[in-house]
Amino acid sequence: MAKHIIEVSGRGVVVRGNDIDTDRIIPARYMKEITFDHMGEYAFYDERFTQELGRDGKPQQKAHPFNDVRFRGASILLVNKNFGCGSSREHAPQALMRWGITAIVGESFAAIFAGNCTMLGIPTLTVSSQEIEELMQQVEAHPQEQLVLDIAAVRIAAGNLRGEASMPESIRKALTEGTWDSTSLLLDGKDAIAALAKRLPYLNTFRGGSQGTGDVGRA
Amino acid sequence: MTKHAGKTLYDKIFDLHTVRQLPTGQYQLFIGLHLVHEVTSPQAFAMLRERGLKVAYPERTFATVDHIVPTHDQKRPYQDAQAEKMIAAMESNAKEFCFMLYNTQSGKQGVVHIIGPELGLTQPGMTIACGDSHTSTHGAFGALAFGIGTSQVRDVLATQTLAINRLKVRRINVTGSLKPGVYAKDVVLAIIRKLGVKGGIGYAYEYGGSAIEALSMEGRMTLCNMTIEGGALCGYVNPDKTTFSYLQGREFAPGLDAWDRAVAFWSSMASDADAVYDDVVEIDGSVLSPMVTWGINPGQAIGIDENVPDPASMIADEAQVASRALAHMGLVAGQPITGTPVDVVFIGSCTNGRLSDLREAARIAKGKRVHAGVKALVVPGSQQVKKTAEAEGLDKIFTTAGFEWRSAGCSMCLAMNPDKLQGNQLSASSSNRNFIGRQGSPTGRTLLMSPAMCAAAAIAGKVVDVRAVDVRAAAALEVR
Numbered sequence: 074m075a076k077h078i079i080e081v082s083g084r085g086v087v088v089r090g091n092d093i094d095t096d097r098i099i100p101a102r103y104m105k106e107i108t109f110d111h112m113g114e115y116a117f118y119d120e121r122f123t124q125e126l127g128r129d130g131k132p133q134q135k136a137h138p139f140n141d142v143r144f145r146g147a148s149i150l151l152v153n154k155n156f157g158c159g160s161s162r163e164h165a166p167q168a169l170m171r172w173g174i175t176a177i178v179g180e181s182f183a184a185i186f187a188g189n190c191t192m193l194g195i196p197t198l199t200v201s202s203q204e205i206e207e208l209m210q211q212v213e214a215h216p217q218e219q220l221v222l223d224i225a226a227v228r229i230a231a232g233n234l235r236g237e238a239s240m241p242e243s244i245r246k247a248l249t250e251g252t253w254d255s256t257s258l259l260l261d262g263k264d265a266i267a268a269l270a271k272r273l274p275y276l277n278t279f280r281g282g283s284q285g286t287g288d289v290g291r292a
Numbered sequence: 293m294t295k296h297a298g299k300t301l302y303d304k305i306f307d308l309h310t311v312r313q314l315p316t317g318q319y320q321l322f323i324g325l326h327l328v329h330e331v332t333s334p335q336a337f338a339m340l341r342e343r344g345l346k347v348a349y350p351e352r353t354f355a356t357v358d359h360i361v362p363t364h365d366q367k368r369p370y371q372d373a374q375a376e377k378m379i380a381a382m383e384s385n386a387k388e389f390c391f392m393l394y395n396t397q398s399g400k401q402g403v404v405h406i407i408g409p410e411l412g413l414t415q416p417g418m419t420i421a422c423g424d425s426h427t428s429t430h431g432a433f434g435a436l437a438f439g440i441g442t443s444q445v446r447d448v449l450a451t452q453t454l455a456i457n458r459l460k461v462r463r464i465n466v467t468g469s470l471k472p473g474v475y476a477k478d479v480v481l482a483i484i485r486k487l488g489v490k491g492g493i494g495y496a497y498e499y500g501g502s503a504i505e506a507l508s509m510e511g512r513m514t515l516c517n518m519t520i521e522g523g524a525l526c527g528y529v530n531p532d533k534t535t536f537s538y539l540q541g542r543e544f545a546p547g548l549d550a551w552d553r554a555v556a557f558w559s560s561m562a563s564d565a566d567a568v569y570d571d572v573v574e575i576d577g578s579v580l581s582p583m584v585t586w587g588i589n590p591g592q593a594i595g596i597d598e599n600v601p602d603p604a605s606m607i608a609d610e611a612q613v614a615s616r617a618l619a620h621m622g623l624v625a626g627q628p629i630t631g632t633p634v635d636v637v638f639i640g641s642c643t644n645g646r647l648s649d650l651r652e653a654a655r656i657a658k659g660k661r662v663h664a665g666v667k668a669l670v671v672p673g674s675q676q677v678k679k680t681a682e683a684e685g686l687d688k689i690f691t692t693a694g695f696e697w698r699s700a701g702c703s704m705c706l707a708m709n710p711d712k713l714q715g716n717q718l719s720a721s722s723s724n725r726n727f728i729g730r731q732g733s734p735t736g737r738t739l740l741m742s743p744a745m746c747a748a749a750a751i752a753g754k755v756v757d758v759r760a761v762d763v764r765a766a767a768a769l770e771v772r
Contacts, residue, residue, distance in 0.1 A: 090612065090613065090616070091490075091609060091610075091612065091613050092489055092490065092589050092613055094589070094725075094727045096706075096725070096727040096728070096729055096730050097727065097728060097729065100729050100734070101359075101706045101707060101708045101730075101732075102707070102708060102732070104331055104708065105331075105360060105372075105374040105375060105378060105708060106374065107334035107335070107338075107377060107378060107381050108334075108335060108338065109335055109442075119728070119729050119734040124734055124735075154490055154609065155489060155490035155493065155523065158489060158490070158523065158589075159425065159520075159521075159725060159727060160424075160425050160706075160725075161332065161423060161424055161425040161427075161439035161440060161441055162332065162441070163332070163335075163423075163441035163442040163443060164442075166441075181490060181493055182493075183490075183493065183523065184493060184494070184523070184524075184525040185425055185438075185439050185440065185441060185520075185525065188440070188441060188444065188456075189441035189442075189443065189444075192441060192443035192444060193443065241457060242317055243314075243316045243317035243318040243457055244316075244457075246315070246316040246317060247316045247318070247455070250315070250316065252314075252315070252316060254443075255447055255454075255455040256343070256345075256446060256447050256450050256451065258314060258315075258316075258455065259320055259447055259450070259451040259453050259454075259455060260450065260451055262311050262312055262320050262451075262453065263451075265311045265312050265320075266311050266320075266322060266348075266451060266452060266453055269309070269310075269311050269322050270322065270349070270452070273308070273309075273322070273324065274417070274553070274554075274557040275324060275415060275417065275418060275554070275557070276324070276352075278550070278553055278557075279546040279550035279551075279553045279554040279557070280546070280550070
């Protein structure tokens with residue numbers, strides 16, 4: 074069973090803006106790898122680094138919260154609306170996670186992105202526009218302060234701020250009960266899966282004519 | 293809900309495929325068809341190996357290669373060593389785990405969302421998942437189809453099921469009939485403009501109304517394809533005669549002996565006439581114009597005859613993204629979008645790389661020349677689309693006009709292959725995303741539009757109203 078995620082705490086990093094898409098979180102050219110090992114290096118790459126090389130022969134840092142020394146070592150990401158829209162690439166939450174992010178608080182999240190975060194054990198909590206603004210201001214003013222996300226109670230504490238957040242009850246349960254890495258939970262339903270497959274008309278009463286003529290895995 | 297309340301297709305398919313409710317309250321949903329491609333799957337197979345798991349239903353698992361495949365020189369090994377490694381991994385995974393892979397030697401390779409329907413794998417009443425957000429495309433057949441991440445790909449490989457929550461259903465009625473020169477692409481851009489790129493979060497979209505019913509299957513695929521751009525995980529059109537006749541005779545479609553049983557099942561999955569929706573939206577299809585995006589998300593779209601909007605006139609939520617968009621695009625509020633010079637034209641992708649898309653673009657390009665200095669690419673969505681297009685002579689029309697005629701792949705839609713914008717080039721693109729950096733250059737710029745509009749832009753060297761250059765559509769405009 075996966076880790077029970079009851080509480081997440083750490084310092085915050087603020088990435089402002091609505092509709093930040095997964096191409097911005099990780100440009101497609103960095104997905105040409107067969108493991109997720111290096112994804113942390115590519116988080117927000119084009120927003121963090123210049124295309125032109127500097128005198129040292131390396132890309133130069135641009136102003137971005139992930140480059141900001143005040144947020145170094147931060148692990149809780151604060152965002153606005155529709156964060157993670159676009160592509161289904163798990164490379165995006167993988168990049169954030171491997172950069173050091175352990176939880177995200179925002180106004181809203183794109184559906185596939187939020188699902189991917191859950192699969193990695195990264196809670197995505199939602200709060201109102203006013204609340205996220207207060208949290209963002211708090212973190213920007215006091216970047217050294219700890220935020221505490223109580224996943225079990227779905228509450229956030231930051232400095233003097235205390236408040237409720239939202240997350241689907243099923244996701245809260247999956248995280249706190251350690252079933253967010255769902256494979257073994259799903260495997261438990263093995264017999265029920267087989268029984269259902271036997272009931273589906275398109276797998277039984279009218280299977281497709283041909284089962285295909287392509288070669289399996291031919292190199 | 294009372295006992296007699298009608299059900300939506302979404303609810304019927306969800307219920308039919310629910311294995312059980314999980315202790316978390318999520319549902320364990322059986323996936324009838326799992327489509328796989330080279331970019332989002334290698335880590336999932338590695339996880340199976342680590343955990344000593346097999347692919348549970350290899351006969352319901354079909355793979356192809358599309359994202360990283362070069363469309364120009366496909367000689368192996370590929371020049372890009374990383375691309376070669378990914379393709380080789382896909383091939384060895386298919387061999388090791390024993391499922392079908394349509395690679396470039398198969399004659400049936402192509403963009404995953406083009407070959408699924410083309411082969412007849414995609415059928416009404418199914419649940420379909422793929423590690424790609426544009427899996428929503430398959431909803432065109434009245435299937436519940438959605439994109440998943442790599443860990444979920446692992447779950448489907450290992451169990452043929454997913455742990456998911458139920459969505460709400462929004463019915464979108466597009467009434468009237470579309471005017472000549474207005475396509476499914478314009479309809480979906482208009483929908484996303486109206487409902488916003490985040491309007492669909494938490495919803496599945498059911499598309500209906502006379503303008504939708506009149507669409508071909510390829511048009512419905514374009515529409516459902518971009519559902520995810522409006523924030524909805526999946527979208528669908530109820531199956532009807534158009535759906536059934538598209539499927540008949542396809543490789544994986546039911547044979548004649550089983551046809552009636554299949555049609556009866558498919559028809560039974562359509563939403564009931566008294567189905568209850570969580571929300572209903574009406575759009576008049578007869579007043580739509582060809583659409584063009586001016587910004588950095590697909591909701592930032594206007595009719596070709598409109599001017600670039602002013603962020604100052606927007607609500608705060610949209611104004612910030614709009615200001616960023618104008619700065620990135622080098623456009624000014626109030627300027628007409630018509631006349632914007634283009635450097636590159638891309639016709640292809642899972643949105644608009646099908647035969648009817650190429651036919652419409654070829655009709656516009658026939659006998660004309662690509663404007664000096666414009667690089668124009670036509671990338672068929674699959675090897676079969678390419679072959680059929682060539683049999684019709686479309687390739688000759690394009691190459692004679694100065695377009696490049698390429699091989700099947702995702703190409704410049706996401707630029708994981710050699711097809712990329714350079715510097716701040718501006719492209720007219722038939723693809724689905726105008727995100728910053730999407731087409732391969734961090735400063736590149738993308739205007740989304742229909743394939744016919746793309747072809748017209750290639751000829752004119754700038755954004756133009758296709759209805760002004762298309763004799764058929766121009767005649768209709770005169771009448772208006």
